[in-house]
Amino acid sequence: MFTRTRQGRRTAAGIAAAVAAIIVLAGCSSSAPTSAGGSAPTGKAVKIFMAPKFTGLAYFEVARKGGEAAAKDEGFTFSYIGSDQPTATDQISTLTNAIPQKPSALVVSAIDGNAVAPALKQARAAGIKVVTYDADSAIDARDLFVNQLDYTLAAKTMLDAALLNSPDGGLVAFISASPTAVNHTAHVKIMKHLIDTDAKYSKFKYVDTVQFAGDDAQKSQDIALNLIQANPTLKVIISSSAVSAPAAEQAIVNAGLQARVSATGFALPSSVKDFIKNGDSKAFALWDPTELGYVATAAAYQLATGKITAKEGQVVDAGKHGKYTVGKDGEVDYNKPLIFTKDNIDKYSF
């Protein structure tokens, strides 16, 4: 902790005066409670930045509310940073620019797990704690990963939703964001494995080639239509992307094919309410992004204040939102899947 502050000052000396002044100011504010209490900073001196994959997506906005709620409960400073462009390059520059502002911790949804790893490592080298949520980075680039659903549970949840859509099974196809989206890739791999090995899902067959739509609605629709053309017996399109899953269902509805094929996967209930109420799709799945944002931000706060050190077996205490144990490789599983159907979708406001 002390070394971190001194290092920061040494760096600051080399930079332009204006920037240096800001950093020294930040350094002062964070060192005040340190000298007083003799331990890590708490309360307002803790500054946590949340960086979604990109801004402008409703899903991340909902998670942001959780982060803000955690900041209010614990009394720390919270900022939401990011670019509105869904590219790794933009996220890297967001993260790189965040480092000189000396946040205590970053809460990041990695758009490309490997591409942003060097920036995150740089942040950690500067003494900033790094928590990933929603989408993980390379393991050694962060302290903790708050996983909404462990990958197997995520895969099972989506396949369960697919079974609700197509109880007799049949051919499924996958749309992911990109080949470098760590969680999407893992979900698909496990879904394929489950279909191959688990009796519950053995009614399914799958199209081996995964399609990538980069969280773009139009591209998702074009791909959905092309998949239906390519596979006349296709029953379900599954996507981990909260953009692609509803967009694919919309494409199916537009083409009047909802009796033959349906889409499912992860989606905000607000974006699939119409489909589910009209019976176009029987089920979509997700988790509560607000609570996920809360847990991830609370975990970041506890890291920053030294309450936990990301060691296996430690417990992240998210107050009324529960306690979560740190697992292998610094993974914290939130693990509360939600499946939205006609009967419950009105309960959810996000």
Added chain:
Amino acid sequence: MSNPTAVTRRRLSLGGSTSALRVRFLGVVIFLAILVIAFSLLSPQFFTLGNGRSVLFTAAILAIAAAGQSLVVLTGNLDLSVGSIMGLTAYVVFDLAGKNAALQPFVVILALAIGALLGFINGVFVTVLQIPSIVATLGTLSIYRGFVSVYANAKEVTSGTLPPWMRALATQVWLGLPSYVWISAVIIAIVAVALTRLPWGRKIYAYGSNPKAARFYGLSSTRIVIGAYVGAGMIAAIAGLLLGAQVGNINSLLANGIELQVLAAVVIGGVSIWGGSGSVIGAAIGAVVLATINNGLVLLEVQEFYRLLIQGAAIIAAVWVDAIVQRRVIGSGTRRRIMEVES
């Protein structure tokens, strides 16, 4: 062969309508035919009625946007802000119409007004402020997208709030083809006629093929270029509106990055990036080429990494095929025409 063409070209040098234009997109037609034959041989699903419909549907919006882009490219400029205009228009119009049901019948007029305004701003930057179009529209690409990001505040316009008639339109099938294909065809036909028959369009060709000469003959470059941008903006706005209704859940990123596909369609379609030559019909076929490639590669289960390679190669191949066709068919004619204009 070259002599009669040259004569025709000379006679119609200002309007540039008939035979010269027909060969202008012969290249892309031949390239499309090659693609169709190749995919038909490789995939049994490709050459079916349903798949053809699907390809045309996925090409429809791109073709409309490409028609708008052609107007600007014909003047020797670019409009990189096309995707941002589409996204901004779709979000703002559907957001307003969702909050105020009285606006629902007027979404098209609203969209055209917004598109005209955004196009006008582009045109003013390029002409009055003399900023090179690639720079000016690179700027407005960000500005327009930034505006919609701020306006949307990370919210979505959800499908339930769209005007029901727009939603219905997206799903309708007329005479065996999706409504969007017909709408696209009508818009392209209107633009094609306006370009070749109206003075507004003829001036765009004249200015694009030789801005200096056009000015010498008293044509106002400012008015022509702004006119092209306004037209392109309005067409992009309609494309955005249709895309919004098709996608259903609209966020501030709608049509983000589509400008490169639109430009690719225009270039594949044989519209000269230097201005003055090419046709909207070619650009529309260029859009069909891109949609065909996307469709064929999914049908063949090509991995993502190869797909990017193939798409890029296809763009270059299409332009190359076009160049060969141009040289064979109107080769000497074009050269002679250029010499005439320059002398």
